[in-house]
Amino acid sequence: MKKSVLVNDNATGLSISLDRGPFQNNGASPWYAYVGVGTPAQALKFAFDTGSNFMWVTSSLCKADTCHHYGDQQFVYQLSSSFSWVDQQTIAVDFGPWGSMAVKTGKDILTLTPDALGQIDSGPISLISDLYLAQAYEGVQFYELDWDGGIGIPSTTEVSDAPFAAFSYRGIVTQQTSEPTSFHFFQSLVEQGVVSAKCPYVAFLTDMDEGHGQVEFGQLNQDYRNSREYVFLPWDKYSVPYLWTSKINSLALGETQIIAPESTTNPPYFLALDSGSSQFKGDFDVMTRLYNLASHTKDNLIIEIGQTDLGEVGKLVVTSEMYDVLIEAGQQKGKVVTQFQPMEGADYIALVGSVLMDYLYTVYEFNVVEAAGNVSLLPVGMWVFNKSTGPKVITTTQSKPARIFHY
Template structure:
């Protein structure tokens, strides 16, 4: 990404409204933001997606029999005066269990909080980015997708892991050819001065009842300044290094322990908070067992992770009222379905999005370092807080407020 223009409010950050589409049984978050693409702006629905490391949009490259999705809009690159091609060779991008998307690579302007929607309180923020223009994708999961594209906010853009190609969820698939596209969305906000290096945060807060929420860059919600019902989940590197992951101490449902403190000494398990997802998904054995037990007994899922400032292990309790969800559109509409999904090539991980995050205030923390005179961001970890009005997902408490509010 490149600097495009200066913005008002040096380092104050930006808050963007989220809207909620119908919950569909495809594993994707129903939450999206309206983002302008191109010149003049074409307003499309985008997920701010902490489970991917690229930016993509459904485009006018699609044919009549491809790219069917519930969001139902596409970016017409031909009418954007600011659009340029980066690489017109077709590339395949891995969407994990959803399959592959065929894309071409372009570059254009992205405008956050488009003024035409009346959502902007401090003026719009524009930046220039490479973007994958989808020309084809198929499958029920895509047909049930509430958004038109995704803006990746990965923990890291490192691609050095040898296992990475086998553990791609929504990630760029490495090839022998040089990858032409470059995606540095959050770093671009830092480079423009929209986000201060002293507040390198991305936060999510949603309200299911009102179908509204916020994603904030470089800002913290002061309502949580004195909250003691929180956990810090330090970032630990999984084999798909761009995921926001932290090691699990144990995981159980009812009296059945699926991940024990003893087992993780030889093989660590991870929890990923993925804002582009909805349901729990991951390790085949763990998720299949969770689904079989939860769908019958409705017992609590208990995840031990992180620790308190007293040195106690942190604990999350996910009830059946959270993991059993009414399907509001698409296949299985009207049914209540238990949201645990086994996923190929997702060994030793439990990945979850809105099914858990809708009941928490979530903060992703980076650290900003200078390398050769340029900003670089390094993942620190995730902070999760119980909402002031809501279930007590986090059952352990802290003695002091969270460090990020100091």
């Protein structure tokens, strides 16, 4: 790859519309974007998922008794003139508490259609990627899934070698294949000059009331340029390294301390912002206590994490109006369910997606490194901002605007 492709200071990035499906009690985000797959492009619903390190789509490999999901569409690879197989061996891909998915590996073109605002001249953006074609999955979690596939935006492509990491979450299961798979969605945008190396950000902003949102690649929402109501969460490596994780200082529900400050050193607890998820989930003991307490007390969840530029610990406050959610479809339709879910094996981590992110403007920051003509992305951390309207989740303030707006 030529260096001139990477150093594209004039790259404007792109913004893609998100739509909201019904909130279902399966732990998955209701947000998705329409992405074209193949030639001609087949428009399918995809989640941009910071909680996984691969790309997958429900496909025509599925049989009548498999792959039932609320999104209800599939990629018919036989109709795509640009499709090719990478490996037709069936392998299992781990979906953590959901179970696993049987897939075969193909390669095809993904077409992203930028929003019209500021993107009129750019037209569609296309990139070629490996893609897992699902041929079998089952279970209520998949049945209640609002999207047809997922596009992983991991913090790193590193695979954990920790022997105690029984909790793989949504990750590639290492298997012997004739050709290694390659999933580098955001890196491809940088290499193609769509995203500037000086603006290596992925940002999410959603509006629950309107049912619409945006995910931005290489762009920042200038409404937050002068905000002081934000916290930077530096990336720290968890045993599942591709997750976007930062160490928690403390966590409490009302006056009840769940994770005490002295617990952060031996061993530390982590918070992950997972755009493919909805509810809080993770460490079995922590989430069990939170669910039991929150179901009765309705106290505020208080998370101390990150640091202000004045050296104070950042504080996020999540009210019961945020963590008690009306289920809009699926088995528990019409019920209000407290969104704390314990997970076996998910030790020392709390993950959360739309239940928290819908109330924030969230930016994931990379560092673009070029060496010997190759590009690699390293995680820097996450920035969360209070919205101008709605509850003030972040109760600490900064003395100056966020660094990312002054690149």
